[in-house]
Amino acid sequence: MSTTRHLINRRRRQASALRAREGAPATAPGPDAGPESDAGSPKADPDAGNPEAEPDEPVPEEASPPSSPRRHALSVALSLLPALVLGAFAVVAGGESAALGDEPAVRNAALSDVARTSELKGRIAKAVESVFSYDFAAPARLDRAVSEHLTGGAVAAHRRMLAAVREAGPRQKRVLTTTVTHSGVEHVDGERARVLLFADQSSTRTAGEKDGTTHAGAMLAVDAVHDEHGWRITAIDTFGAGS
Amino acid sequence: MARPDLRIRDPLLAAVLALTVAAAGWAGWGGWSWYTAAHDDAAAYARERDRALAAGEQAVLNLNTLDHRDITRGLDSWADSATGELRDQLVDGREEFERQIQRAKTVSSAKLLSGAVTELDTRAGRASVIIALRITVTAPKGEPARKESRMLGELTRTPGGWKLSALGQAPVGNATAG
Numbered sequence: 001m002s003t004t005r006h007l008i009n010r011r012r013r014q015a016s017a018l019r020a021r022e023g024a025p026a027t028a029p030g031p032d033a034g035p036e037s038d039a040g041s042p043k044a045d046p047d048a049g050n051p052e053a054e055p056d057e058p059v060p061e062e063a064s065p066p067s068s069p070r071r072h073a074l075s076v077a078l079s080l081l082p083a084l085v086l087g088a089f090a091v092v093a094g095g096e097s098a099a100l101g102d103e104p105a106v107r108n109a110a111l112s113d114v115a116r117t118s119e120l121k122g123r124i125a126k127a128v129e130s131v132f133s134y135d136f137a138a139p140a141r142l143d144r145a146v147s148e149h150l151t152g153g154a155v156a157a158h159r160r161m162l163a164a165v166r167e168a169g170p171r172q173k174r175v176l177t178t179t180v181t182h183s184g185v186e187h188v189d190g191e192r193a194r195v196l197l198f199a200d201q202s203s204t205r206t207a208g209e210k211d212g213t214t215h216a217g218a219m220l221a222v223d224a225v226h227d228e229h230g231w232r233i234t235a236i237d238t239f240g241a242g243s
Numbered sequence: 244m245a246r247p248d249l250r251i252r253d254p255l256l257a258a259v260l261a262l263t264v265a266a267a268g269w270a271g272w273g274g275w276s277w278y279t280a281a282h283d284d285a286a287a288y289a290r291e292r293d294r295a296l297a298a299g300e301q302a303v304l305n306l307n308t309l310d311h312r313d314i315t316r317g318l319d320s321w322a323d324s325a326t327g328e329l330r331d332q333l334v335d336g337r338e339e340f341e342r343q344i345q346r347a348k349t350v351s352s353a354k355l356l357s358g359a360v361t362e363l364d365t366r367a368g369r370a371s372v373i374i375a376l377r378i379t380v381t382a383p384k385g386e387p388a389r390k391e392s393r394m395l396g397e398l399t400r401t402p403g404g405w406k407l408s409a410l411g412q413a414p415v416g417n418a419t420a421g
Binding site for chain 1: 255256259262263265266267269270272273274276277279280281283285286288289290292293356357358359360361362363372373375377391393395413414415
């Protein structure tokens with residue numbers, strides 16, 4: 001049974017035989033090729049009397065020149081494959097590990113860095129207690145606390161919040177004491193942090209119409225930065241409440 | 244025929260080999276850093292902290308949200324947010340509470356202002372959160388009442404995720420450091 005390849009080889013041989021016989025350029029058999037070009041006919045096979053064409057050899061002169069560089073290129077490409085696969089894996093792995101390290105949850109060191117969290121909590125609780133405490137007998141203490149613990153926009157915000165206390169304080173003989181009862185670090189990433197605090201505020205007036213002590217609960221969140229002075233508050237968020 | 248072929252392939256082969264070795268080194272380093280990043284204890288702890296906070300915030304919101312017109316679903320979500328003793332309390336008091344709400348015809352909603360995890364023990368599966376809320380209660384008559392609420396929650400890890408096992412308001416007046 002002749003396969004397609006045999007058929008093609010036979011056609012080539014027939015064409016070259018024809019070219020040799022007629023001196024015509026080697027082309028695909030045209031209509032003038034005569035009955036010899038009729039594929040599949042064993043009687044028309046010129047191989048029988050042709051010594052140079054081995055029936056099992058698929059014409060090496062023609063197949064070799066174009067396929068050698070191509071095969072070479074293929075083998076180079078194949079030998080590069082392991083490097084490509086490894087390189088692709090390295091790119092994926094590098095991206096994945098960077099993504100894992102860059103995850104907001106992972107960059108936030110709240111609680112996962114115990115020392116930093118407790119230092120931050122302690123500093124901020126102390127700062128909040130001192131900047132929200134006022135004693136009419138020593139108003140300068142509040143100023144010192146402000147310059148020590150507040151920076152940026154927190155200074156002006158704090159001035160607005162305590163304006164009434166400062167103004168009426170001496171007359172009312174007012175003492176305001178703030179005690180932080182609960183605090184939690186929402187996030188701390190490098191030099192920036194946000195802390196949520198619950199505090200108790202007691203206000204005592206020993207002069208004026210309304211004597212006595214009042215208690216109130218407060219909640220606030222503060223933004224803080226760490227600089228050469230340690231942690232300092234840059235913003236005070238009272239969630240829209242008074243103070 | 245074979246000799247010119249070898250002369251071309253030799254430096255090429257060396258280059259390919261060097262490239263493969265370099266790629267293997269790079270891949271090894273990448274794989275190692277991927278592995279360590281994925282198995283980093285601090286990172287796993289940080290993720291667990293955020294999961295606990297998210298669950299705690301949602302649970303506290305759920306427990307402060309109730310619409311008398313859809314009380315069954317509201318109280319189902321209460322029970323679903325809690326575990327342990329808190330859940331028992333909610334389930335036991337459910338019928339009585341349902342009657343009260345239907346009589347009062349109130350709609351309560353809550354807005355999360357801020358929240359933080361204050362303690363986390365991943366091994367024991369326990370966490371504490373503090374959450375600042377604004378609660379709005381609307382009764383059939385009168386203006387909606389708004390109030391800020393300072394919630395303290397205890398969370399327990401269950402097969403269904405972190406759930407509230409205790410919830411209360413931060414007390415005012417008797418200041419005790421915490």
